[in-house]
Amino acid sequence: MNWRLLLQGSVKFACMESSSNIGVLVGVPMDYTSTYKPGSRFAPDYIRNASCNIEFYSLSTGRIMESEGFIDLGNIILPPGDVGKSLSIIQSVAEGAWREYQGIPLGFLGGEHLITYPIVSGLIDGIDTLVVFDAHLDLRDEYLGSRLNHASFLRRLVEKGVRVIHIGSRAYSGEELEYLKTLENIKVYSVLDVLEKTVEAAELGRVYISIDMDVIDPSYAPGVGNPEPFGLTPLQLLGLLKKIVGSSSRLVGFDIVEVNPLVDVNDVTSILAGKLVFELAALARGGR
């Protein structure tokens, strides 16, 4: 089946038609494995709407992007409640978009964090380092009887041999900490590490960045599935993104997940997510 048939139209990101293309966007409205408040299925369109009311300007690069734009492919059509089929469809779309838009960063708007599993699986040959920003490790083996969910997705990717840098964590299960000790291919910077140490980001190669918005403190990003206190500030995140993209040979793609617009205040979490899309595209382009 043609991967484009798996998509449906929607308001375009930033309400703009693309000319000079700086990124390809796909919405992934999946939230079936959420264990607390569902609602991240609505995030892609809230982020798009929010992006229509902000300036085309990137703070991290100083770049004005009014003459540039995104190819927004719309949202993936998913069978409600069918996780297996959904993951397969997401992977097909990720692979299709990757083949078609060579050299342009692919941005995915979640949805829950589980979507990173099929996306990275689909792009796996093009990625040297997966950088994850998250308050949680998502390294459980299984959760409530399921091996494929938002709390175990990274374990599934680690098992596939993906090299990971994980930044911003501050909530762990004992099982995850035990498992972590057995791993060599993952580097974890807790939120305390970010405050106290330098995040080493050398020779990352081709990078894919996954941002679970709960890495940011709930004061800045209240509208997430599992708000976790003691988080990063947006400026700290921006500095780290700049460093990582700057240390990479290329930004292959990124996702922004776990925004839940139904529990947000004045759409500030969607606005911040939309802003990060602009910033990541500008950083990938280079600047300042």
Place this chain on the structure above:
Amino acid sequence: MNWRLLLQGSVKFACMESSSNIGVLVGVPMDYTSTYKPGSRFAPDYIRNASCNIEFYSLSTGRIMESEGFIDLGNIILPPGDVGKSLSIIQSVAEGAWREYQGIPLGFLGGEHLITYPIVSGLIDGIDTLVVFDAHLDLRDEYLGSRLNHASFLRRLVEKGVRVIHIGSRAYSGEELEYLKTLENIKVYSVLDVLEKTVEAAELGRVYISIDMDVIDPSYAPGVGNPEPFGLTPLQLLGLLKKIVGSSSRLVGFDIVEVNPLVDVNDVTSILAGKLVFELAALARGGR
């Protein structure tokens, strides 16, 4: 596996311990196949909390129920996002509770309407007539690529030969109306029929009642997944319930589904659902 292990504790319905037992209650916090706003997973506990702030009185029977009570078994533990396994667990619990509590009405607090499928499947030998109250027929063959979801559950039960009386409908797809013409074992009273005709309820035998709260007008029950205008009033529903229970040989069980507390106002939909539990138990007991 012992079916009791599939349950977890919770606040008790009406905040009371049972003595003279007039009903067994089970919460079924499943909402993965919701196609619009999810959140009915929270309904069982909201309904329980609401029931703690209302009088133990039934308007339809005039019965004071302070000296009677429910056995509240808590909520079924479900694997998030795994529909197949969830349905199997729900059916196990329904069967287990049915065997154990012979002669006492079983009440299920949804969750989405799909839960009626495994419940009725589990109790099928004990049911002569399934009475469904719903704004929708839920008779689609499949929906967004899935055959087991809230919009097709009744078709799956009709295919099993269950005899159905359906009351309150007012929104149809063409497919459903075509399918309906081929069926003999179902009687449909639209909301207009309820206003204009008499609902015939004779020789119902052992009855199971499934109430999709969207059968009630959104003015009275705004907190549902798919509010549909032009619905029944609570007093109309109460009159119909009284007639149906009165025409049955026995009320085997009932469910109240599709309450979504996250989009409600002042918990009025949860309160009304809690009230219906009292009324159904009182009606089953006989009265006035």
Place this chain on the structure above:
Amino acid sequence: MNWRLLLQGSVKFACMESSSNIGVLVGVPMDYTSTYKPGSRFAPDYIRNASCNIEFYSLSTGRIMESEGFIDLGNIILPPGDVGKSLSIIQSVAEGAWREYQGIPLGFLGGEHLITYPIVSGLIDGIDTLVVFDAHLDLRDEYLGSRLNHASFLRRLVEKGVRVIHIGSRAYSGEELEYLKTLENIKVYSVLDVLEKTVEAAELGRVYISIDMDVIDPSYAPGVGNPEPFGLTPLQLLGLLKKIVGSSSRLVGFDIVEVNPLVDVNDVTSILAGKLVFELAALARGGR
């Protein structure tokens, strides 16, 4: 102490200065004995604000009231959490206003239903019949260890010998129903009675009307402390008010209680309460 010193200014009802005076208004922002969601303390000012955005027109009489107005005395100043002292202050203000504004209906904006106890106690010599609209009887002897609260206020008044007509009830405790059997001086019309029988209202003499807004169905008045399904419609209430005022020798005063603006939707309950103030004043004036 001068009773006027117990009051503080506020936005005026209907945002108007009075000329021809058709009513005296007092806000009573007390909600300490609420057992569920507190917030009725904010009702007086929400009702006043709502009244500024509606026409000076009464549907029940057809009277335009633009050239008439209310004397709005503001809100009573109450010591937070001190029920005894608060009731004493409320009674002082009620007595003071009654002496000063002879012949003009006194309207009190609650606040919880307990405020009716000191008000009616203060005006007791001037009242022949107390007409209460309420989903509940409020006839408990005590509640959670307290004899003076919103659930027992009417018992305290009945014990003082006040003659009562109670309309709209639909939720009872066993204790209340037992107590009711022992009483002669109270006539109770349940919500079913209102639908099926005629409310007899003859020789009421001087009437005080207390409206617990939960007498109205929660679809019309969701913003109340204890929403109770199966209630009156606003038009039914309006018809009953017209009948009662018409059957009285005089409307001495009225209160509107239990509005909780913090759990309302789009202020519809405050607007309806404000509308009732207009209607009661117009009915007292006579009309159509």
Place this chain on the structure above:
Amino acid sequence: MNWRLLLQGSVKFACMESSSNIGVLVGVPMDYTSTYKPGSRFAPDYIRNASCNIEFYSLSTGRIMESEGFIDLGNIILPPGDVGKSLSIIQSVAEGAWREYQGIPLGFLGGEHLITYPIVSGLIDGIDTLVVFDAHLDLRDEYLGSRLNHASFLRRLVEKGVRVIHIGSRAYSGEELEYLKTLENIKVYSVLDVLEKTVEAAELGRVYISIDMDVIDPSYAPGVGNPEPFGLTPLQLLGLLKKIVGSSSRLVGFDIVEVNPLVDVNDVTSILAGKLVFELAALARGGR
């Protein structure tokens, strides 16, 4: 200037592309003259989104409309806060659409009620009767120093000689009632008239229907700019619409105004508005 350049794209009504066309839709996101809570500017898109989650079925006609569709032209682009220029643009679009889509009903999604003024002005030669549903008369001469606003729009049209049937009113200023006595070309049915009398609808000719959603009771339509108690039920409105379209030679167009999604509950007012669009299109087509 080409009138199509005054429009911008948006989610399509009912999320469908038209084939057999039964109506042309235009969003008019104007709310600058609102005197209470603004927000009706967001209504066109909320109504469209709501319409994507309801069945393509009309209760008043029994018509399934899945094979039919609307031409949705998107929203008119308006200069924020510039009333004069905005009215001129709206009239241009109304005239342009009317010339281009001869014989197809034009539906306008407001926005505030003032938009009816430029729309009807633009279509005036094609309209024999303007039928207005509204809790208010909107017949003030001026309001807070302005002659063109939501509270005076109908006076401006009456001054142009438009023949009007007005249904559902229940809140009047003295000025409006005085003015009404001087008019011959308007027939007013108050909400009490609707309950007690027959609405005479003969020889209406070509009809334009304007529905201020506050004509409906706030229990069913809480999300409006000025909720007014004692309103119509949706079924009463549906019956009246059926009668009026049935008595007309043709439904030229209609608007649905004053929905304010920012103060709604669970989008029920937007859903009801979307439903009315389906019903009006089905009625215009004839049915049952």
Place this chain on the structure above:
Amino acid sequence: MNWRLLLQGSVKFACMESSSNIGVLVGVPMDYTSTYKPGSRFAPDYIRNASCNIEFYSLSTGRIMESEGFIDLGNIILPPGDVGKSLSIIQSVAEGAWREYQGIPLGFLGGEHLITYPIVSGLIDGIDTLVVFDAHLDLRDEYLGSRLNHASFLRRLVEKGVRVIHIGSRAYSGEELEYLKTLENIKVYSVLDVLEKTVEAAELGRVYISIDMDVIDPSYAPGVGNPEPFGLTPLQLLGLLKKIVGSSSRLVGFDIVEVNPLVDVNDVTSILAGKLVFELAALARGGR
């Protein structure tokens, strides 16, 4: 026309009557040119109400202000939707208050940022430096066909020759950056400049301060029309205000704009705005 007739009463700021006067306050409830969520018209009264629940204490000066007070003139009466007439009225009131209350700081509570245009125009002879705090430059030439709106107000003032210090910006259009290069009389400190450089504030002379609350990070001030991430903290703003007032010969006046209470959480943005009024008055008075 007497400028005082253009005002209407309201709850007084801090619920206090003034004795020793430290500021004159005027509410300006205008939000017609808002391009996203309107609602700042409600800010003056929300800020006043919030100010009644906070201590009369200024953190920046250590000053207790219980024995001091404000003259609160109430809100300006504006014709809804008529921008031109509204600006003229605002300027009249600003001029009138300035003439009457010589030597006392004038504080204006918006409303949208456009109100700064008529205010500063009215006071222009008494101002040497306009200090603007804003996430945005508001230097567009026109916006959606209008030259007088919240996004262009500062350009209109710059064109009049006003000397400007602009602090806290972080979102620019290309047009604004181009225009900025042509200007000499404006000094811009972006939010990054505030973090990295010293804001030079020497020889400011008589200063007017305009605070668009979106200069503060949305985590602290979520209730604004256009939340913009990466903003100032309240303590950073307080430090800058102290520096600027300390470097001025006098604080002529100030405004606080773009608070939108309808999208706030627990009124924290209104509370912070009220706090800033206290702080500015205390700073003008001198302290610590």
Place this chain on the structure above:
Amino acid sequence: MNWRLLLQGSVKFACMESSSNIGVLVGVPMDYTSTYKPGSRFAPDYIRNASCNIEFYSLSTGRIMESEGFIDLGNIILPPGDVGKSLSIIQSVAEGAWREYQGIPLGFLGGEHLITYPIVSGLIDGIDTLVVFDAHLDLRDEYLGSRLNHASFLRRLVEKGVRVIHIGSRAYSGEELEYLKTLENIKVYSVLDVLEKTVEAAELGRVYISIDMDVIDPSYAPGVGNPEPFGLTPLQLLGLLKKIVGSSSRLVGFDIVEVNPLVDVNDVTSILAGKLVFELAALARGGR
């Protein structure tokens, strides 16, 4: 009366049964003396629910606590609106729990700050230092005619000779500052002191910690009764708690008060409160 009879069950903290016990928890749902928005009565259960969705991990100690647990005694049953009786009951429970659970920290979940008065009164012989975190001093002599309320509780304790360290204040009445000058047994660190000085914490002995959640900035803890800008960050509070517990001979007990879940956003304030319970228990246990 047996103090255990004064308690009622509830969801257990962290949804866990205790094994190795690290703390005893009691809910104190009292909010009758709230002068602004009531609702802290609901905090104990919101905090418990929030605690069920966070990891059993303490950031300040690095301790995993999955194998440890709390004894959660449920909520104290209080007579609504009866302050005197309520305080007496709370003190009884505090004394009873203290006698029974020697050596285990007692944690109290408020409710309003007044609850600290009976708790500390009950434990007074076991406490050497009371450490209070609060934006306010709560040292008024009386407030609105009452001597026992949330704004005067600390004065009542100081009068009993309790030694106090007060941290985080930033809003004072003149009366409080005057009174403070007369005291020797209290050390006050304002929020500015925390930023600029070292908090001296030596020889504290047996410590009781009372945390009014408004000590934290409203951006992190919006859901409180009286949000006060310019507050501590959660990380600053965590550092101070670590220092204080580390400087004590023992943590006797603690309370977390003034959370108001009814005005929170996405339960972030309840989550943070729940997190602090974990952190305090882990700190009491020692760690890192």
